[in-house]
Amino acid sequence: MSYRGRFAPSPTGPLHAGSLVAALASWLDARAHGGEWLVRIEDVDGPRCPPGMDEVILGQLDALGLRPDEPPVWQSRRGELYQAALDRLIASGHAYGCACTRAEIAAAAGPKPRHGELIYPGTCRDGTHGRPVRAWRFRVAGRINWQDRRLGAQSQDLETEVGDFILKRADGLWAYQLAVVADDAEQGVTDIVRGEDLADNTPRQIALQRALGFPTPRYLHTPLVLAVDGHKLSKQNGAAAIDLADPAGRLRDAASRLGLRLPDGMNSAEEVLTGSVSKWEALVRESAGERSS
Incomplete structure (x- = not known):
């Protein structure tokens, strides 16, 4: 199958530095493989999602130049x-x-x-x-x-x-594990790139995939961005929203977290994204060479 990746934020708050790292990594991996990149709003837990936060997140992604190849989908509409x-x-x-x-x-x-x-x-x-x-x-x-x-x-x-x-759940809401597995299969997702904090969910999702006869995607879990206290940067611990006054700077920061060293002089988001794709492609080729040797 041709490559299909996705970024699936929960709209419980705006994107922060940690979620941008996951978004950028998934976007880069799709571009480096010549594939498609999707966005899915994971609002299955409706009570935790403030009204309008989904549009805030989509606006943040657009401002950063991270635009999906298909219209986004919402879990709340896929019961x-x-x-x-x-x-x-x-x-x-x-x-x-x-x-x-x-x-x-x-x-x-x-x-x-x-x-x-x-x-x-x-x-x-x-x-x-x-x-x-x-x-x-x-x-x-x-x-x-x-x-x-x-x-x-x-x-x-x-x-x-x-x-x-x-x-x-007892309150009638769908659990994340089932929703994400059904979504990935229905959308034809071949590769899942997300934060390392979600690696622990992967065995449950693989078990569901096997029980439902769905293919198992490839997985890549990215390094976490930590707060000053050493805990994972998250909406729950008050992580600040991405400062969109300098999209190129924020993208450079995220690329650096992913181990990508970009040359100086890239002053626009488009330049940073183009340079980051080139660096990611090199990492993919290096990884493929290691597996074949």
Whole structure:
């Protein structure tokens, strides 16, 4: 398949320096491979998305010269796609209804949080025993091994490290894991370039892809941009929005974070992007040469 990449921001706040690094990397990888670059607004968690923030993000990307090759799509408008995927998982026995409350899960699982979530103990795997279904879960099995283009060989035991994860929440909202897998397959995404903080999600998404018969894209997880306190720069910890008064400067900063050394004298966003593509192409060729040797 020809290369199709994507940048998929959540509109919970404007793009900051960290999210720009991920956006630029995904755009560069698509351009370096002669492929297409898509933008998807991941607003599946509607209550966390301020009205109009999606347009703010699209405006930021446009000001920086990062323009998608197709019109953007919004997850909030794709519920039928996610329902069809869930129906297939239920029919194949990969998904089941769960009647547990969060308090019940916490009491059964014990104090072992994992990135803010409890590992589900499988209480409803054999049925809810007459209790009404509150949410839908994916039935995990075994270990997922995968290869990241930057991080190398990766592995995760879904049963012991994650547990049966949510596909549709008790409040009726679709879970990120199901939505992103259905979206990537429907849009024909071949390559996913995103921040390293999302690498931990990849095994769950690969498990869903296999259960649904979807192809698994190639993955590349980029370095994180850290705040002064050493934590990941994020909207949650008050990361400042990108200063669009100097688009070329912000793009140079992002390129530097990706290890791209650009010559002086590039004063426009277009010049920075063109120079960055050339540098990224060299990295791609070097990586391909290492794999073939």
